[in-house]
Amino acid sequence: MNIAVAQSGGPTCAINASLLGIVKEALKSPEIDAIFGSVNGIEGIIKNELVNLKDLVKTSEDMALLGQTPSTVLGSCRYKLPTVEENEQIYKTITDCFDRHNIKAFFYIGGNDSMDTVNKLSAYYKKIGMDIKVIGVPKTIDNDLCETDHTPGFGSAAKYVATTLQEIVCDSSVYNIKSVTIVEIMGRHAGWLAASSALLHAVGLKAPHLIYLPECKFSIDQFLNDVDQKLKQYKSVIIAVSEGINLGINQKAEVHGADGFGHVALSGVGKQLEKLVEEKFSVKVRSIELNVLQRCASHISSLTDITEAESIGSAAVAAALNGQTGKMMTFRRVSDAPYTLTIEATDTANVANKEKNFPKEWINDEGNNVKDDALPYFLPLIQGEQKLKIENGLPVHFKIDNILD
Amino acid sequence: MNIAVAQSGGPTCAINASLLGIVKEALKSPEIDAIFGSVNGIEGIIKNELVNLKDLVKTSEDMALLGQTPSTVLGSCRYKLPTVEENEQIYKTITDCFDRHNIKAFFYIGGNDSMDTVNKLSAYYKKIGMDIKVIGVPKTIDNDLCETDHTPGFGSAAKYVATTLQEIVCDSSVYNIKSVTIVEIMGRHAGWLAASSALLHAVGLKAPHLIYLPECKFSIDQFLNDVDQKLKQYKSVIIAVSEGINLGINQKAEVHGADGFGHVALSGVGKQLEKLVEEKFSVKVRSIELNVLQRCASHISSLTDITEAESIGSAAVAAALNGQTGKMMTFRRVSDAPYTLTIEATDTANVANKEKNFPKEWINDEGNNVKDDALPYFLPLIQGEQKLKIENGLPVHFKIDNILD
Numbered sequence: 054m055n056i057a058v059a060q061s062g063g064p065t066c067a068i069n070a071s072l073l074g075i076v077k078e079a080l081k082s083p084e085i086d087a088i089f090g091s092v093n094g095i096e097g098i099i100k101n102e103l104v105n106l107k108d109l110v111k112t113s114e115d116m117a118l119l120g121q122t123p124s125t126v127l128g129s130c131r132y133k134l135p136t137v138e139e140n141e142q143i144y145k146t147i148t149d150c151f152d153r154h155n156i157k158a159f160f161y162i163g164g165n166d167s168m169d170t171v172n173k174l175s176a177y178y179k180k181i182g183m184d185i186k187v188i189g190v191p192k193t194i195d196n197d198l199c200e201t202d203h204t205p206g207f208g209s210a211a212k213y214v215a216t217t218l219q220e221i222v223c224d225s226s227v228y229n230i231k232s233v234t235i236v237e238i239m240g241r242h243a244g245w246l247a248a249s250s251a252l253l254h255a256v257g258l259k260a261p262h263l264i265y266l267p268e269c270k271f272s273i274d275q276f277l278n279d280v281d282q283k284l285k286q287y288k289s290v291i292i293a294v295s296e297g298i299n300l301g302i303n304q305k306a307e308v309h310g311a312d313g314f315g316h317v318a319l320s321g322v323g324k325q326l327e328k329l330v331e332e333k334f335s336v337k338v339r340s341i342e343l344n345v346l347q348r349c350a351s352h353i354s355s356l357t358d359i360t361e362a363e364s365i366g367s368a369a370v371a372a373a374l375n376g377q378t379g380k381m382m383t384f385r386r387v388s389d390a391p392y393t394l395t396i397e398a399t400d401t402a403n404v405a406n407k408e409k410n411f412p413k414e415w416i417n418d419e420g421n422n423v424k425d426d427a428l429p430y431f432l433p434l435i436q437g438e439q440k441l442k443i444e445n446g447l448p449v450h451f452k453i454d455n456i457l458d
Numbered sequence: 459m460n461i462a463v464a465q466s467g468g469p470t471c472a473i474n475a476s477l478l479g480i481v482k483e484a485l486k487s488p489e490i491d492a493i494f495g496s497v498n499g500i501e502g503i504i505k506n507e508l509v510n511l512k513d514l515v516k517t518s519e520d521m522a523l524l525g526q527t528p529s530t531v532l533g534s535c536r537y538k539l540p541t542v543e544e545n546e547q548i549y550k551t552i553t554d555c556f557d558r559h560n561i562k563a564f565f566y567i568g569g570n571d572s573m574d575t576v577n578k579l580s581a582y583y584k585k586i587g588m589d590i591k592v593i594g595v596p597k598t599i600d601n602d603l604c605e606t607d608h609t610p611g612f613g614s615a616a617k618y619v620a621t622t623l624q625e626i627v628c629d630s631s632v633y634n635i636k637s638v639t640i641v642e643i644m645g646r647h648a649g650w651l652a653a654s655s656a657l658l659h660a661v662g663l664k665a666p667h668l669i670y671l672p673e674c675k676f677s678i679d680q681f682l683n684d685v686d687q688k689l690k691q692y693k694s695v696i697i698a699v700s701e702g703i704n705l706g707i708n709q710k711a712e713v714h715g716a717d718g719f720g721h722v723a724l725s726g727v728g729k730q731l732e733k734l735v736e737e738k739f740s741v742k743v744r745s746i747e748l749n750v751l752q753r754c755a756s757h758i759s760s761l762t763d764i765t766e767a768e769s770i771g772s773a774a775v776a777a778a779l780n781g782q783t784g785k786m787m788t789f790r791r792v793s794d795a796p797y798t799l800t801i802e803a804t805d806t807a808n809v810a811n812k813e814k815n816f817p818k819e820w821i822n823d824e825g826n827n828v829k830d831d832a833l834p835y836f837l838p839l840i841q842g843e844q845k846l847k848i849e850n851g852l853p854v855h856f857k858i859d860n861i862l863d
Contacts, residue, residue: 064629093634124628131633215852216757223529223855224469224754226862228536229498255850288863344746349629352621352758355851435851445660446760446840447620450628457631458693 054084054157056370057098058106059091061163061170062131062193064124064345065206066354067362069451071162071190072126073119074366076110082374089154092456094130095161095170098150099143109453114442118451120359121441123351128456134170137177144177151185158186158373162366164193164204165406168381172401175379186373189381189401190366194348196245197408200399201383205365206348208358208434211249213350214238214343215435218250218293221341222260226289232337233280233290233330236261237323239347240295244268244411246347247295249431251423260291261422267297268411269420276326277333279421284336298322352448356437361394368396392433459489459562461775462503463511464496466568466575467536467598469529469750470611471759472767474856476567476595477531478524479771481515487779494559497861499535500566500575503555504548514858519847523856525764526846528756533861539575542582549582556590563591563778567771569598569609570811573786577806580784591778594786594806595771599753602648602813605804606788610770611753613763613839616654618755619643619748620840623655623698626746627665631694637742638685638695638735641666642728644752645700649673649816651752652700654836656828665696666827672702673816674825681731682738684826689741703727757853761842766799773801797838 058075060068072090079085088106091097104127110119119126137144151159159174161167171189178185191198194210218236225234238247244266253260262283265271283290300322323340330338365382372380380398387393415427441448463480465473477495484490493511496502509532515524524531542549556564564579566572573594580592596603599615623641630639643652649671658665667688670676688695705727728745735743770787777785785803792798820832846853 064632093632096634122628123625125632128634129632212851217751217755219852219855220528220754220756221750223527223862224750227469227498227530227534229501229533252850252852256852256854339750341749341751342747345626345629345744346622346746346751349625350622351625432850437851438848443843445657445837446617446842447624447657447661449661450624457628 055087055089055155056085056158056160057089057091057103057151057154057156058160058162059094059097060125060127060129061094061161061167062129064129064348065192065194066123066209066349066351067205067358068125068162068192069122070120070359070362071192071205071366073116074363075160075370076106077116078367078370082370084374087154089156090127093128095132095134096130098147101150103154104453115451117442118449120363121351121439121448122450123349126451126453126456133166134173136173147174148183157184158188160188160190160369160373162190162192164191164195165198165404165408168401169405171381172379172405175401178378186378188369188373188377190369191381191383192362194246195240195243197243197410198404199407199409200381200403202386202394203384203434205358205362207245209351209354210246210347211252211431212355212435213347213353214246214249215252216353217343218253218261218291219256219258222253222258222291225291225339230337231284231288232339233284233292233334235292235294235323235326235340237294237296237321237340237342239343240267241297242267242408244295244297247293248411248415248423248427250293251427252431252435254425255428255432259287261293262287262290263292264422265292265294265298266411266416267295267299268413269416271298271300273301273329277329280330280334284334292326294322294326296322300325352441354439355435356439357434359439365396372398389429389433460492460494460560461490461563461565462494462496462508462556462559462561463565463567464499464502465530465532465534466499466566466572467534469534469753470597470599471528471614471754471756472610472763473530473567473597474527475525475764475767476597476610476771478521479768480565480775481511482521482768483772483775487775489779492559494561495532498533500537500539501535503552506555506558508559509858520856522847523854525768526756526844526853527855528754531856531858531861538571539578541578552579553588562589563593565593565595565774565778567595567597569596569600570603570809570813573806574810576786577784577810580806583783591783593774593778593782595774596786596788597767599651600645600648601650602815603809604812604814605786605808607791607799608789608839610763610767612650614756614759615651615752616657616836617760617840618752618758619651619654620657621758622748623658623666623696624661624663627658627663627696630696630744635742636689636693637744638689638697638739640697640699640728640731640735640745642699642701642726642745642747644748645672646702647672647813649700649702652698653816653820653828653832655698656832657836657840659830660833660837664692666698667692667695668697669827670697670699670703671816671821672700672704673818674821676703676705678706678734682734685735685739689739697731699727699731701727705730757846759844760840761844762839764844770801777803794834794838
């Protein structure tokens, strides 16, 4: 039998490590012959665009490079699989591809949208009685998947956020003046990644002095009051804010260039808060958007995250060979210290299209910071660094010709 | 005799390494007794705010941490020393501080403004016949100081830019759609750091497909034409742009929030170019501002840069003990491969208030990219990585109590 694997959704540092885990486990499994990689997520199955991963990931060096390469070497997609009722033909097209290549198990590395695909596809094969296993492997820097302690990709993103924020603290405090620095962190609905900035408290810093998450109602008056309080206490006030907070005003800002053309653009919350602070206080204000760097900075990935991402990929192959389907692999945390995990599986119906928010009990009463109670959760996830292969002073990346060009 | 050292101007990853070099060399010099650190640049001398560095930097661990800490542990300033004619009193205040503490040599780590201070102060002591040596130690991520092959801090910034850009390339190419990604890089007048993004060409990447520097006249029509050409050739077009390019339009943009308040803010060129591309082409467009991270990301600093920064600090102490004053220490490159440097000194008058631009001969004829001829210059500067001391998953930083709080 052959297997296929695809990567979907937004980039993280750990998606290729999960691919590596799948490839390694498949190579160890005598019942698996070819390992196909689907180009651009499930779209590669639909368009019959497959690559032979055994030809591409051969040496131990290939494997090491795959593990240190961010994003998705197979490409990605944002494809929403219709229901069978909406479009049965697409299911037949997918099945044709699986049949043509004798693919008996399909692994989809992705977030909650991808788990919806796994859910629908596995249900379809159960219904029509075809023996094709479909297993989901979680990934997202947002850490918002249900049923799993955390998601691969989150630990590396949190390590980047905390490392970078610690450097921003050094950068922002050098002049003998009052200042406010606002750092905008990804997370549209769930504040896990912005909350992880509280890791600085674990190394003795007071920063971030304020943390705002989408889980709390945001009030501009309260925000300005908070800043006022902190400016009385600290020279350089550092604020971490999730991109997903709702300012309660229309966040669309119209930008007029002096040449007269007008545009409407969604200005980030960091920039908006910068303006609010600038208007109210006579201090230096700066906003910093961590942007895509927080999801792709594999040069400072968490070794724990990368190792776990590989393990959960391997476990997915073992689960499929064990007869499971319609499952997403999960982490269950046995203990914080010593940090111990087991890998389990949950029905994708428990995960698909659902979101897990940052726990209210880890947010302080004022709703403007994260309690130290959350630190034992975050800390194990950012431990360790990869030994990177570096050439010409730059990390070497794994690349499959013609896919990402 | 005692010495004093101060740090000035914007942060880099290497300023504390130069401080370390000064401290180490002073510790080795029997004629030097106390090593004072001036808090917040020359302002600490004026206000008599000094710390005793022998008490603060004691162990080999202190030294290792100092070398891996970004920004300025002594704080910084943007103080412009008036001429003697304008304000002789300030020179007397400075001299009082030096006298009170028996300071016979003062080391100023900074950019071209700081070299102006070194120039004025050393000329003053020559004129009044006082034996106080004043030596400048260069630093700036902008690499725009004359008379030196490059500046400490630049190599680490270039390594950050290239490392990050390589990751952005992975991030931006995952979907099967046309896209343009614009990365805004620091450099108000000189394009060295934006030009260093061409390091990606040394590892076989076509990106950045376009590089715009302040050294070339910028035309919006030509820019849109360039993007059009590149979109025909590549799926994911990557553009590096120096913050200092002149768009030829008023770069002030008026931002109206929907709550009715209006602000005027200097929108970055990256954002402005994003809007131009968005208006003209039906492709996904994103702009990324590397912001302060490019000057403080010591977790990915260049070992070559940090080592050289320490050496040039040490050489400054040796020069002062050798009787020199009114000098800035410089690097002279003997050869690219093997990369060989000597440390020399130049009169600060040759450096103060001057800027060195990126060479025209390293820019392509179209003025929209950097020639491979520049790569042998850039490559040695980003080689090597520091072995960081890490605790709790985060690099450990050196900190002097109460200075930056």
